[in-house]
Amino acid sequence: MADESETRTTTDHDEIRRWVEENGGSPASVRGTEKGDDDAGVLRVDFPGGAGEDQLEHVSWDDWFAKFDASDLAFLYQAQRSGGGGSTFFKLVRR
Structure with a gap:
């Protein structure tokens, strides 16, 4: 039986978007870190209360x-909290 709090790593856009x-x-970037008009800056995800x-x-x-x-x-990302329910834990890591 898998640990409910296990983390998963993916590059699949649909999986990431669905989890977020x-x-x-919602997708976000850190304000002021853009390097031109076509650059999103330092990536983050904006969660309520973040x-x-x-x-x-x-x-x-x-x-x-x-x-x-x-x-x-x-x-x-963490699929769900160890006690059950949704989690907002994620990290962006190098492939």
Whole structure:
């Protein structure tokens, strides 16, 4: 039997988007870290109760994934909390 709090790592855009949206998040970047008009900056996910609008700027999924792929990143996330229920734990890691 798998540990319910296990982490998973993926580069699948649909899986990432589904997990983020199921947990109430949206794609974002750290405000002020962009390097030009076509750069999303340092990637984050904005969850309710997180860093908020003063630090994060919402970006489109297309822009988020373009930066994700260009930066050769993978998405490591906790499928659910050890006690059950949704989790918002994730990290962006090098592939």
